[in-house]
Each structure stands twice: as structure tokens, then as C-alpha cells.
Amino acid sequence: MSLVLALATDLVAIVILAYVLYFRRHRRRDLLLSYVALNIGVVAVTLALGSVEVGVGLGMGLFGILSIIRLRSDQITQQEIAYYFTALALGLLAGLHPDPAWLTPTLSALVLVAIAVLDSPMVASSTHRHTLTVDRAITDQDELIEHLKAMFSADTVRVEVLDIDLVRDTTLVDVRYKTKPHRRSQAPHSPLTPQSAAGARREHSVELQ
Numbered sequence: 001m002s003l004v005l006a007l008a009t010d011l012v013a014i015v016i017l018a019y020v021l022y023f024r025r026h027r028r029r030d031l032l033l034s035y036v037a038l039n040i041g042v043v044a045v046t047l048a049l050g051s052v053e054v055g056v057g058l059g060m061g062l063f064g065i066l067s068i069i070r071l072r073s074d075q076i077t078q079q080e081i082a083y084y085f086t087a088l089a090l091g092l093l094a095g096l097h098p099d100p101a102w103l104t105p106t107l108s109a110l111v112l113v114a115i116a117v118l119d120s121p122m123v124a125s126s127t128h129r130h131t132l133t134v135d136r137a138i139t140d141q142d143e144l145i146e147h148l149k150a151m152f153s154a155d156t157v158r159v160e161v162l163d164i165d166l167v168r169d170t171t172l173v174d175v176r177y178k179t180k181p182h183r184r185s186q187a188p189h190s191p192l193t194p195q196s197a198a199g200a201r202r203e204h205s206v207e208l209q
Contacts, residue, residue, distance in 0.1 A: 002101040007043070010094030013108045014039045014087060021116055022083050031080055035087040042088055046095020079119065086115055126179045128152075134171040137164050144171065152177050 018035040022028075089111060093104050117123065138144040141159075148157045154177035163172040 002097050002099065003047075005101050006094045006097035006104045009105045009108050010039065010043055010090055013090045013094075013112060016112055017083065017086055017090065017115065021112070021119065025119065026080075028080075031076070031083070035083055038084065039087040039091040042091030043095045046092055050095065082115070082119075086111055126181070127176070128179065129174070129176045131162070131172070131174050134173060135169070136171060137166050137169045138171050139164060144173070148173070148175055148177065153180050154178060155180050 014036055018032050018039075022035065023032045090108055093107055097104055134144070134147065136147070138147060141161075144161070145157050145159055148154070148159060152175075157175060157177045159176075160174040161171065162174055165171070
């Protein structure tokens, strides 16, 4: 009964993680498949290892091998690696199905809630990171920060200079910044009185003549 509950929990959890949280936010179908396949594979291998006597070292080695999975043909972000680890953790929870039986659903729910909150637009949505080439060779740190603040309309900027090319007059930087809140300047609204509206109509009719 504990195993059935764990497998059902994992099925629901990986659908929420891969489709609801990841795909609907980031729209990468290839990684959607990767997360589901990784989760299913981890559950299957963990259940198979649970049926034979294996050492703790072998289990930790399996975890280490699976945790360094990277797609060499495509670049993935640290954010997407976090989803890999989450899919892996959910699979291990289901495969191990520890006692008591409610432990797997509870831990899976906590992991999903954490990912849902931390990857939501509500958390640090104004903070960004870019690696870019500035079309000037700027050797002064303060001047570079002011230049990047103006470029990104940012309140705060943290920059790490990766390379300065004095021949090509370029600067390669890793910049993290927080954008300014958008402020819309609205002109005060003054409704037209009947007299001013009539005057406007007269002016308009004169222009047409």
C-alpha cells in the first residue's frame, strides 16, 4: 500500500513539476520530456535496487551520476538544472517510499511548493543577469557601473569584468542588476466645461473653413 501511494504521488508530482510549473512558464518541450524521463528512470532503478542487497555507497554513486546529467548538445540554465534536481529528488522519494506512508506525499508537496514559489514572477522579478560585450573599453569600475545603470535603467548594478580588449575597444562583463520600478507620469485630467467645449467646437469649425 505504501508503494502504491508513493507511485501515485510521484505521478501527480512530476506532472505538476514538468508541465504545470516548468512547461507553462518556460515553454521548452525537450526539457519537459527530459524531466519526466529522468523521474521515471530514477523510480525504476531505485525500486530495482531496493529488491536486492546493495551498499549505501552504490546508492550514493547512482545519485552522483544522475545529478551531473547535462545536455552537451544544448545549453541549459541554472534554473533548469534546479528542475533536474527536483525531478531526481521526487523519483528517489517515490522509489525509496520511506515509512510512514504519508512521508513521501508530504515531502513531495513541500518540494513542489518551494519550486512554485521560488520560480514565480513574484520573487525577484526585477533582478536580472546578463553576460554582454560593451562597445567601449572601460577600465574605470565606477564609469562602467554608471554606463550599465544607464543602459539597463537600473537602480543597482553588480558587475564582474571578464575581459577588456583595448584593440577592439570592447569590454566583456557579467552584470547583475535590479531594474527601476516603472512610473507612469500622468497629466492631471481637467474635464471640459460646456463653455470650453463650445469654444473648442468653434475653433475646429473655423479651421475647417
